[in-house]
Amino acid sequence: xxxxxxxxxxxxxxxxxxxxxxxxxxxxxxxxxxxxxxxxxxxxxxxxxxxxxxxxxxxxxxxxxxxxxxxxxxxxxxxxxxxxxxxxxxxxxxxxxxxxxxxxxxxxxxxxxxxxxxxxxxxxxxxxxxxxxxxxxxxxxxxxxxxxxxxxxxxxxxxxxxxxxxxxxxxxxxxxxxxxxxxxxxxxxxxxxxxxxxxxxxxxxxxxxxxxxxxxxxxxxxxxxxxxxxxxxxxxxxxxxxxxxxxxxxxxxxxxxxxxxxxxxxxxxxxxxxxxxxxxxxxxxxxxxxxxxxxxxxxxxxxxxxxxxxxxxxxxxxxxxxxxxxxxxxxxxxxxxxxxxxxxxxxxxxxxxxxxxxxxxxxxxxxxxxxxxxxxxxxxxxxxxxxxxxxxxxxxxxxxxxxx
Numbered sequence: 001x002x003x004x005x006x007x008x009x010x011x012x013x014x015x016x017x018x019x020x021x022x023x024x025x026x027x028x029x030x031x032x033x034x035x036x037x038x039x040x041x042x043x044x045x046x047x048x049x050x051x052x053x054x055x056x057x058x059x060x061x062x063x064x065x066x067x068x069x070x071x072x073x074x075x076x077x078x079x080x081x082x083x084x085x086x087x088x089x090x091x092x093x094x095x096x097x098x099x100x101x102x103x104x105x106x107x108x109x110x111x112x113x114x115x116x117x118x119x120x121x122x123x124x125x126x127x128x129x130x131x132x133x134x135x136x137x138x139x140x141x142x143x144x145x146x147x148x149x150x151x152x153x154x155x156x157x158x159x160x161x162x163x164x165x166x167x168x169x170x171x172x173x174x175x176x177x178x179x180x181x182x183x184x185x186x187x188x189x190x191x192x193x194x195x196x197x198x199x200x201x202x203x204x205x206x207x208x209x210x211x212x213x214x215x216x217x218x219x220x221x222x223x224x225x226x227x228x229x230x231x232x233x234x235x236x237x238x239x240x241x242x243x244x245x246x247x248x249x250x251x252x253x254x255x256x257x258x259x260x261x262x263x264x265x266x267x268x269x270x271x272x273x274x275x276x277x278x279x280x281x282x283x284x285x286x287x288x289x290x291x292x293x294x295x296x297x298x299x300x301x302x303x304x305x306x307x308x309x310x311x312x313x314x315x316x317x318x319x320x321x322x323x324x325x326x327x328x329x330x331x332x333x334x335x336x337x338x339x340x341x342x343x344x345x346x347x348x349x350x351x352x353x354x355x356x357x358x359x360x361x362x363x364x365x366x367x368x369x370x371x372x373x374x375x376x377x378x379x380x381x382x383x384x385x386x387x388x389x390x391x392x393x394x395x396x397x398x399x400x401x402x403x404x
Contacts, residue, residue, distance in 0.1 A: 086178060
C-alpha cells in the first residue's frame with residue numbers, strides 16, 4: 001500500500017495563506033519568520049522546515065501543525081482479513097455503546113492477569129513501531145478492559161480501570177503519531193477518568209505527560225510546557241523518592257523542554273536539561289516506566305534532538321557520539337535518534353551521512369518509518385538533491401511509498 005500525497009507543505013501553506021487573504025510578507029510577519037522561508041517553501045525550493053518554523057506558520061494560519069506537514073490517515077492493510085485503521089481506534093475510544101448501551105458479550109471477561117499480559121504485549125509492539133499490529137490489537141484490548149471493569153468489583157475493578165487507563169494512553173500516543181490529535185485528546189480524557197478510579201497513583205502523571213505531547217503536536221506549545229512543568233513541580237521528588245518517581249518527573253521535564261525548544265525558548269531548554277540530567281544521573285541507569293524510557297541514554301538522545309531543533313547540526317552530531325548505551329533504547333526511540341542524526345547531516349549538506357543514518361533507522365523500525373512524518377519529509381528533500389535516477393535514497397523513497 002502506498003501513500004499518495006497530493007500536496008506538499010508549500011502547497012498547503014499557499015492555499016491556507018490565500019484563504020486567509022495574506023501576502024507572503026504578511027504571513028511571514030505574523031509568524032515571525034523570514035519571508036524567504038515562506039517563499040522557498042511555496043515555490044518548492046524547500047520541501048521542509050524546522051518544527052519551530054512550522055509551528056509558527058501553523059499558529060499564524062490558525063491550523064494544527066499536522067495540517068501543514070500532512071499525515072498518513074490509515075494503517076497499512078496486510079491481508080484481506082486485517083483491517084486495522086484509524087476508524088477502528090476511534091470506535092474503540094468512543095464506542096456507540098456509550099450512547100446505546102453495551103450489547104451482551106458471549107465471552108467471559110478476561111482475567112486481570114490476561115489483561116495485564118495483553119497490555120504489556122501491546123506496549124512492546126508500540127515501542128517496536130509495528131503500527132499495523134497496534135491497529136489490529138489495541139481496539140480489542142480496550143474492549144476487553146471495559147468488559148473487565150463491568151464484570152469485577154472492589155479491588156479487582158480498580159485494577160481493571162488501571163489497565164483501561166493505560167490502554168487509552170497507548171491509543172492516544174498511537175493516534176498522535178498518525179496526526180489524529182483530536183481523537184488522541186478524547187482517549188486521554190478517557191484515560192484520566194479511568195485512572196481516577198484505578199489503583200495506580202502514577203497513571204495521572206503518565207496521562208499528563210501524554211497530554212503534553214499531544215498539545216505539542218497540536219502546536220499548543222505554551223499549554224504543553226505549562227501542564228508539564230506544573231505537574232513536575234507538584235510531584236517533585238525528594239531524597240526518599242523511588243526511581244520510578246524520579247523517572248516520571250524527568251519525563252515530564254523532557255516534555256516541557258520539547259515544547260520550549262519548538263517555541264524557540266532555548267534558555268529554558270538548557271535549564272530543563274540540567275534538571276533532567278541530574279535526575280538521570282541519580283537513577284544511574286536507564287529505566288522503562290509505563291512504556292517510556294528515562295535515564296542517561298534517553299536524556300542524551302533528547303539533547304541531540306533539541307540541538308537539531310536549534311539548528312546546531314555540528315554540535316548535535318558531536319553530542320550524538322557521546323550518548324551512552326544506545327542499545328538500551330526501545331526500537332522507535334533508537335530509530336528517532338538516527339533520524340535526528342540524519343537531520344543534522346542534512347543541515348550540514350552531508351547527504352551521504354544523512355542517507356546512511358536514515359537507512360540505519362529503517363533497519364531498526366521499518367514500519368515506523370513509513371508513518372513518521374519527519375522521516376518522510378527528509379527523504380523527499382534528500383531525493384530532491386539527488387541527481388542520479390537510482391540511488392539509495394530513491395530506493396528508500398520507494399519503500400516508504402513516496403510518489404513523485
